[in-house]
Amino acid sequence: xxxxxxxxxxxxxxxxxxxxxxxxxxxxxxxxxxxxxxxxxxxxxxxxxxxxxxxxxxxxxxxxxxxxxxxxxxxxxxxxxxxxxxxxxxxxxxxxxxxxxxxxxxxxxxxx
Amino acid sequence: xxxxxxxxxxxxxxxxxxxxxxxxxxxxxxxxxxxxxxxxxxxxxxxxxxxxxxxxxxxxxxxxxxxxxxxxxxxxxxxxxxxxxxxxxxxxxxxxxxxxxxxxxxxxxxxxxxx
Numbered sequence: 001x002x003x004x005x006x007x008x009x010x011x012x013x014x015x016x017x018x019x020x021x022x023x024x025x026x027x028x029x030x031x032x033x034x035x036x037x038x039x040x041x042x043x044x045x046x047x048x049x050x051x052x053x054x055x056x057x058x059x060x061x062x063x064x065x066x067x068x069x070x071x072x073x074x075x076x077x078x079x080x081x082x083x084x085x086x087x088x089x090x091x092x093x094x095x096x097x098x099x100x101x102x103x104x105x106x107x108x109x110x111x112x
Numbered sequence: 113x114x115x116x117x118x119x120x121x122x123x124x125x126x127x128x129x130x131x132x133x134x135x136x137x138x139x140x141x142x143x144x145x146x147x148x149x150x151x152x153x154x155x156x157x158x159x160x161x162x163x164x165x166x167x168x169x170x171x172x173x174x175x176x177x178x179x180x181x182x183x184x185x186x187x188x189x190x191x192x193x194x195x196x197x198x199x200x201x202x203x204x205x206x207x208x209x210x211x212x213x214x215x216x217x218x219x220x221x222x223x224x225x226x227x
Contacts, residue, residue, distance in 0.1 A: 032212060032214045034214070036218075042220060043116075043203060043218040043219055043220040043221050044203065044205075044218040045218075046215075046216075046217070049214075049215065051212065090155065092155075094212070094214040095157065095214075097157075097160050097167070097168055097213075098143065098145075098160065098207070098212070098213030098214055099145055099157040099160055099171075099214075100145075100147075100155075100157065100205075100214060100216060101157070102154060102155035103154075104154045105154065105155075
């Protein structure tokens with residue numbers, strides 16, 4: 001079955017440090033891939049998406065993600081984290097009905 | 113322009129009552145999706161509309177759940193005889209016609225609490 005795995009439930013980084021959130025997808029040909037962010041009590045905001053082409057994708061808020069077919073991964077990165085980045089991050093892939101299949105999410109805490 | 117809107121933003125109901133959740137997609141968006149977000153299950157896909165039709169309703173958790181969309185715009189998700197396990201955040205998303213359907217813009221959600 002199509003699925004998305006985010007191995008890290010909770011990550012804490014210091015403000016100004018670099019960040020990498022892991023995401024792996026399973027099953028089949030290269031899917032469409034997405035990263036969303038959700039702040040407490042808010043809806044989901046699209047950070048970036050990958051459909052095809054260049055495997056390094058730039059998104060909003062200084063985030064980027066790299067698609068690696070050999071590892072079935074689509075990890076999210078940011079070179080320098082800001083306190084306002086504290087939120088929950090969801091990786092997702094496209095499903096058979098054009099729906100999104102989400103990972104369980106990674107909660108990011110930022111230390112001052 | 114205006115984003116996806118959902119109402120009510122919060123709903124508290126008693127077990128056994130029916131509830132209706134409403135979604136107003138972004139104007140011109142043809143595809144509309146409902147998801148449920150709960151602590152135990154994460155984000156689950158419920159149903160999708162292309163125009164007014166829903167090709168596949170198998171994602172709905174039980175026959176107490178139904179959804180409709182009228183005029184290719186507003187959608188309503190109805191839960192009959194609510195149960196405590198229905199407590200969750202119900203998210204709606206819409207997708208523009210010129211992009212892959214997976215390019216979805218989400219509303220703020222309706223937080224449903226069943227007592």
